Amino acid sequence: MNILPAAFYQRPTLTIARELLGKTFFRHFGGRLLSGRIVEVEAYHQSGDESSHSFRGRGTRNDVMFHAGGQLYVYFTYGMHFCMNVVTEKEGVGAAVLIRALEPLEGIDLMRLHRGEEKRDRDLASGPAKLCQAFGIGREENGLALDGTLVGIADAPKIPSHGIIITPRVGISRSRELPWRFFLADSPWVSSGRPSRPI
Template sequence: MDDLSSYEKLPQSFYLRDDVVQIAKDLLGKYLVTNIGGNTTVGKIVETEAYNGRNDKACHAFHKRTARTEVMYQSGGRAYVYLCYGIHHLFNIVTNQEGLADAVLIRGIEPVVNVDIMKGRRGAKVPYKKLSAGPGTLSHAMGITTSFNNTDLLGEHIWIGRKSNESVGEVVTDVRIGVDYAEEDALLPWRFYLEESDFVSVRKKSDNK
């Protein structure tokens, strides 16, 4: 098992920047770490999507400040976890300054530390390459539920780390998934993934491995 001290926790300044698209790109190759129920798991972030609270019709906070989206209006560096279709717990990272409501959805991670724990959470019959490819499955594998909504990512339960020898590789840019309702904003090229990873949820038709 990797030494967890080798994963340097990202500072809040990383999340407070004003370009959510750049942050979504910069999160690729970083590490999602969870310490839940006495179990620590780590996965390399390989797929992200950016959402802008002011001018993006696909964003939950677009002209809608509600009880659910209130966490998105906090200062960057908090978790926004919501339930999709009443089943899937989706993990997002709030970014930008207080009141602006930007966020990055984490769509895929590559298992790194305590893979057996991830398998136990997902079920023994789940194929390895399906273990954490997709936003709902990765949350399941990492033990993330809506109970961790509004969690401080500088705390001790969920955080994002980086390693000094971090290697990203080729980044693919594509449209986001499942946001057809967003009209012209559904075509924004705000989804990013690592081309070489086996844990990408959806690939470009021209990039199918």
């Protein structure tokens, strides 16, 4: 297994967002391995992106987003959900890629235990808060290095551009015009019910 090195993450955020599609996110959980193929992401950047948590500067909540690329940025939202980002760029920049959907690969029984026994496979990780629940990601995982010790992303062949759909991001009100959502065109595992109109 080829784990993406820190240098992979310390590059332009939009490039990384696109390249993360098709790669495998994994985490160790209680002696088990949980993994999923990344099928949907969104980019967030400090400069020119009013919807980014980093737009108004560095603080206690978003501090990890300003770290050097290669860590997890996990935040709590809507009073009950966690969302997981991959921090990008150099120390001090304030950018990240939100993981919006995963295709479950290993540890599906454990994911279902976390999500609810009645859930269908397609409801296990087809949304940013769903996948955090399935993988047991919360406050404790904020700032973890993606070096493969506890969490990491394994490399996979590059997805050709015709296999990727680019749209505006989901669930934001500011900077809506930016086409910074990327997902696999033929994947049944992406989050549903929201803008899927290609640009």
